[in-house]
Amino acid sequence: MISPSRGFPEAEFRSRTESAQGLMAKHDLAALLLSTEPEIRYYTGFLTRFWESPTRPWFVVLPTNGDPIAVIPSIGAHLMGQSWIKDIRTWSAPDYEDDGIGLLTDALCEIVSQDGRIGIADHMESHVRLPLADLRRLEMALLPRPLVSDMAITRRLRMVKSDSEIAKIRHAATIATDAFDKVPEHVADGMPLSDVFRRFQTLCLDAGADWVPYLAGAAGQNGYADVISPATETPLMVGDVLMLDTGLVWDGYFCDFDRNFSLGRASDAVQSGHATLIDATQAGFEAAQPGATIADLFHAMNGVVNPSGHVMDAGRLGHGLGIQLTEWPSIIPQDHTVLVPGMVLTLEPSISVGDGKILVHEENIVIRDGGAEFLSRPQTRDIRVI
Amino acid sequence: MISPSRGFPEAEFRSRTESAQGLMAKHDLAALLLSTEPEIRYYTGFLTRFWESPTRPWFVVLPTNGDPIAVIPSIGAHLMGQSWIKDIRTWSAPDYEDDGIGLLTDALCEIVSQDGRIGIADHMESHVRLPLADLRRLEMALLPRPLVSDMAITRRLRMVKSDSEIAKIRHAATIATDAFDKVPEHVADGMPLSDVFRRFQTLCLDAGADWVPYLAGAAGQNGYADVISPATETPLMVGDVLMLDTGLVWDGYFCDFDRNFSLGRASDAVQSGHATLIDATQAGFEAAQPGATIADLFHAMNGVVNPSGHVMDAGRLGHGLGIQLTEWPSIIPQDHTVLVPGMVLTLEPSISVGDGKILVHEENIVIRDGGAEFLSRPQTRDIRVI
Numbered sequence: 001m002i003s004p005s006r007g008f009p010e011a012e013f014r015s016r017t018e019s020a021q022g023l024m025a026k027h028d029l030a031a032l033l034l035s036t037e038p039e040i041r042y043y044t045g046f047l048t049r050f051w052e053s054p055t056r057p058w059f060v061v062l063p064t065n066g067d068p069i070a071v072i073p074s075i076g077a078h079l080m081g082q083s084w085i086k087d088i089r090t091w092s093a094p095d096y097e098d099d100g101i102g103l104l105t106d107a108l109c110e111i112v113s114q115d116g117r118i119g120i121a122d123h124m125e126s127h128v129r130l131p132l133a134d135l136r137r138l139e140m141a142l143l144p145r146p147l148v149s150d151m152a153i154t155r156r157l158r159m160v161k162s163d164s165e166i167a168k169i170r171h172a173a174t175i176a177t178d179a180f181d182k183v184p185e186h187v188a189d190g191m192p193l194s195d196v197f198r199r200f201q202t203l204c205l206d207a208g209a210d211w212v213p214y215l216a217g218a219a220g221q222n223g224y225a226d227v228i229s230p231a232t233e234t235p236l237m238v239g240d241v242l243m244l245d246t247g248l249v250w251d252g253y254f255c256d257f258d259r260n261f262s263l264g265r266a267s268d269a270v271q272s273g274h275a276t277l278i279d280a281t282q283a284g285f286e287a288a289q290p291g292a293t294i295a296d297l298f299h300a301m302n303g304v305v306n307p308s309g310h311v312m313d314a315g316r317l318g319h320g321l322g323i324q325l326t327e328w329p330s331i332i333p334q335d336h337t338v339l340v341p342g343m344v345l346t347l348e349p350s351i352s353v354g355d356g357k358i359l360v361h362e363e364n365i366v367i368r369d370g371g372a373e374f375l376s377r378p379q380t381r382d383i384r385v386i
Numbered sequence: 387m388i389s390p391s392r393g394f395p396e397a398e399f400r401s402r403t404e405s406a407q408g409l410m411a412k413h414d415l416a417a418l419l420l421s422t423e424p425e426i427r428y429y430t431g432f433l434t435r436f437w438e439s440p441t442r443p444w445f446v447v448l449p450t451n452g453d454p455i456a457v458i459p460s461i462g463a464h465l466m467g468q469s470w471i472k473d474i475r476t477w478s479a480p481d482y483e484d485d486g487i488g489l490l491t492d493a494l495c496e497i498v499s500q501d502g503r504i505g506i507a508d509h510m511e512s513h514v515r516l517p518l519a520d521l522r523r524l525e526m527a528l529l530p531r532p533l534v535s536d537m538a539i540t541r542r543l544r545m546v547k548s549d550s551e552i553a554k555i556r557h558a559a560t561i562a563t564d565a566f567d568k569v570p571e572h573v574a575d576g577m578p579l580s581d582v583f584r585r586f587q588t589l590c591l592d593a594g595a596d597w598v599p600y601l602a603g604a605a606g607q608n609g610y611a612d613v614i615s616p617a618t619e620t621p622l623m624v625g626d627v628l629m630l631d632t633g634l635v636w637d638g639y640f641c642d643f644d645r646n647f648s649l650g651r652a653s654d655a656v657q658s659g660h661a662t663l664i665d666a667t668q669a670g671f672e673a674a675q676p677g678a679t680i681a682d683l684f685h686a687m688n689g690v691v692n693p694s695g696h697v698m699d700a701g702r703l704g705h706g707l708g709i710q711l712t713e714w715p716s717i718i719p720q721d722h723t724v725l726v727p728g729m730v731l732t733l734e735p736s737i738s739v740g741d742g743k744i745l746v747h748e749e750n751i752v753i754r755d756g757g758a759e760f761l762s763r764p765q766t767r768d769i770r771v772i
Contacts, residue, residue, distance in 0.1 A: 006618075009474075030702065034474060038440075040602070047616050048599060048602070048614045048616060049599075049600050049602055049614075049616065050602060050614035052511070052599055052600040052633060052710075052711045052712075053600075053710075053711050053712040054511045054513075054710060054711050054712065055705065055716065056701075057510055069677075073701060074701060075614060075701060076614060077615075078610055078611050078612040078615075079614055079615050092701045093701050094510060094701060094716045094718065095701075095719070096510070096720045096721070099510060120518065121517075121518070122517055122518035122519040122522075123517055123519060124480060124482070124485060124517055125440045125441050125517070125519070126440070126517050127440075127513060127514065127515050127516060127518070128513065128514070128518050128519060129513050130513060131507075131508055131509055131510055131511070131512050132506065132507070132508035132512070132514050133508040133509060133535065136508075137410070144528070151518065194596065197597075198591045198592075198594075198595070201491075201591050201597065201598075202588050202591050202592065204586065205584045205585075205587050205588050205591075206584075208584075209584070210583070210584070210616070210617070211583075211587065211601065212587075212597065212598075213435075213438055213599070214435050214438045214439075215435060215597065216434070216435055216436060219537065225464050226464040226465055228431050228434045228435075228436040228461060228465055229464075229465050230434060230435065230463060230596070231596070232392075233392070235543075247438060248430070249457075252616075268547060291713075297508060300395060300639075313482075315442075315459060315460060315461060315478045315479050315480060316480060319441065324438075324439075324440060325439050326438075326439040326440065326441050330441065330480045332480065334483075336480045337480070341564045378728070
């Protein structure tokens with residue numbers, strides 16, 4: 001398959017920055033302070049797996065006018081220097097006396113007047129990636145400038161994807177679709193689930209994934225009880241339903257969907273449960289028109305899987321997707337976000353199949369002018385048999 | 387190779403909890419509040435890749451007496467129910483009105499009297515995995531009970547590993563050693579670096595890794611400029627030094643080391659640089675005796691790679707290792723931690739080889755009564771040639 005090109009043109013980062021600056025002006029914010037991987041990557045393109053190490057904090061500051069400023073450990077200077085960011089300030093981290101807080105304070109005080117407000121992510125799905133003692137130190141050092149809510153500016157912007165972003169997610173989904181198609185050739189009863197997980201990750205890499213940050217799954221007779229467990233050494237058995245759910249990454253963008261396989265002929269309950277999940281996904285897909293709300297999607301799907309109105313333990317029937325495995329919003333009845341073209345979502349209905357067992361199905365879609373489009377390849381009502 | 391057994395006996399979690407409770411009493415803390423994956427896993431064994439999703443917060447509370455209490459999204463109840471934790475309180479997350487804060491407040495107020503103090507991680511390498519607005523809400527709801535520093539209790543305990551933990555890290559390191567040994571069979575000049583990265587991850591999985599959360603590396607003529615970059619599509623060329631640095635995981639425990647390969651005969655500068663790195667690692671290894679300090683390790687290694695006393699941009703020459711890719715402490719001159727048996731460390735000297743290029747070498751060791759022991763297989767002074 002042909003890959004999209006890696007990275008983004010500088011114009012895309014400039015446009016994201018300018019959009020944020022427009023919202024900052026509206027909310028009277030003199031700067032945005034970014035501290036997490038997805039926020040920093042969104043505006044700068046800074047892509048590295050080095051975030052796996054919790055040792056060093058990283059900061060980017062967005063002023064109301066002009067380009068972002070990076071305040072980062074010197075180990076990242078070379079890589080950040082390849083981005084569009086020109087103002088890169090570094091310290092030798094880790095520094096047990098002052099791990100970047102002094103340098104960050106200086107940068108913020110330089111661009112924010114004493115009566116200016118500094119926005120920081122404080123909403124659901126966010127956290128501040130900074131030791132709490134340093135956050136408190138920073139708040140004192142910035143006085144009288146308050147650290148206030150970023151009004152979810154970055155979260156709101158990230159919710160609507162550009163064509164280049166959609167192309168990357170689609171490519172990740174195509175890779176996963178390929179890998180899932182090869183599962184029946186590589187998996188058989190008797191194989192421990194941990195080997196299945198290993199084999200599947202290899203299939204994802206062979207199909208072109210850059211890496212496989214997320215793989216969950218389960219196998220059990222006539223369904224499974226849990227969808228977030230790691231693999232056990234238990235061997236697959238005839239009668240098991242095997243579910244694999246992957247978030248693989250291509251050029252920093254995730255897909256996130258699953259597939260169910262029956263080891264041998266599926267029971268009637270499993271066959272009917274799987275068919276209902278596909279119907280629910282299709283109902284969600286059809287409801288996913290610009291102008292509809294996230295709550296509409298929830299009800300379209302839940303009406304199929306739970307006509308009684310019951311809500312499953314998973315707590316939601318899908319979510320946003322992009323730089324992270326899961327992004328805003330959550331498909332729950334309380335979410336009234338209006339769908340607009342460019343939103344990328346997972347549709348993820350689950351259903352009880354008796355005996356405390358469940359089945360979960362998931363697909364990825366993008367909202368377009370005329371309605372939704374699948375990024376993953378939609379499945380038939382018949383569960384695949386191995 | 388024979389795997390150690392997965393998981394830990396309940397006694398190990400009880401012993402960790404009791405050690406924490408002893409320190410809590412000493413520091414006058416009525417409870418510890420845990421919010422991040424490594425903290426929660428350390429005391430409960432709760433192992434899942436589901437943390438990749440930023441949507442839901444997870445909490446565990448350690449009282450001064452008795453067992454930990456889990457306050458978690460209902461999607462995690464089944465998996466947590468398989469741990470030794472019996473008191474599991476759940477809510478249907480995400481909840482846009484109250485995403486667990488009410489339930490958590492109730493749990494804390496139940497076990498902490500009005501004049502009790504609640505400890506939370508606030509030190510280097512930590513963060514609070516909770517939206518800042520919710521943290522502020524929680525602080526108000528807990529009043530008059532203050533949220534104070536956890537005095538790095540968990541970080542201190544985690545620094546010294548049990549035999550079971552060391553066995554898991556050793557197994558991860560053995561898997562990586564095997565994978566590195568196979569690199570020359572699978573890599574050749576002309577291969578794009580992104581394919582090399584993919585192939586190497588497959589080798590790790592084939593050798594038995596559960597997953598490969600971290601892979602960084604670089605390739606360049608006579609050295610490289612950066613060790614945290616993702617792979618590019620640039621093909622390997624004769625004269626390149628290829629460095630691969632992996633943090634693969636087995637049963638939730640990391641190894642973290644790298645290997646350098648020369649594509650064709652290495653230049654004199656590369657050969658000599660590599661030999662010096664091995665000498666520096668050996669000097670660190672020999673200095674790693676119980677009773678020595680982390681600063682001693684730094685000086686032993688830096689004296690070999692930088693006789694002038696200069697410190698490289700990486701900022702440190704190694705670090706702790708275990709549940710996370712990098713853990714406390716950092717091998718820097720300012721760290722005076724005294725080595726005790728059971729500490730697991732990486733030795734990671736780097737050296738300039740001219741033209742802005744560097745080489746980095748890394749091994750994993752454990753401190754034993756009689757001195758250090760390698761967990762990765764130490765390399766010869768000669769760089770491997772492909």
